[in-house]
Amino acid sequence: MASLLAMMLSGCATQGAPGHASGAAAPLPARPADPLAAFAARAQPGQVEDVSPQPGAAPVTVRLVRAYQAGSGRECRELTVGYRASRPALYCEDPVAGWSVARALLRGGAVGRP
Template sequence: MTTPGASAPVMPAAVAAQPTDPVVAFAANAQPGSETMLALPGSGTTRLRLLRAYNAASGRECREVLVGGGTGERARLVCGAEGQWAEARPLLRGGGLQRP
């Protein structure tokens, strides 16, 4: 039996967990062309640049981040769906596109 005027408890809206990897966190919030310098564990201060963002065939939004600079630059792919972002493996070695 319910009490007149009583309402069901209000559940808080689901909040997406914040990524713990600083590269994933940067990719989740940056726009293509954005750059930042971050202290990465084991690497010291490193340059990050969001190269591109695209929708993958899976329906997920993916973003390619360049980490480092010069000959030591490497790409990391980060994809997200429903507010959850995580590193993903590229389908093609080298990312499939020539980088500028």
């Protein structure tokens, strides 16, 4: 029961202003400007890649932990960023902004669940 509740609440919400609801969906950007968002958009679960989070920055190891449909209906991707001292990251596909960083709705996020 707790797992079901956690799944229902583990949808993702974008940071910032809410999106605009309209009948026609805007086209998604072809290539996300954020390299982590670009990785989230193309990677498969379990895939590992070295990604430079910013131009000129040293690459970090990024792994796609899982892909799932959030309660909002959006596709979301859990990432771990870094190798030894990794941190979780969550990206969701937005009909207006494309793939963008999101926050988990549950405290502690979905990463690290039992």
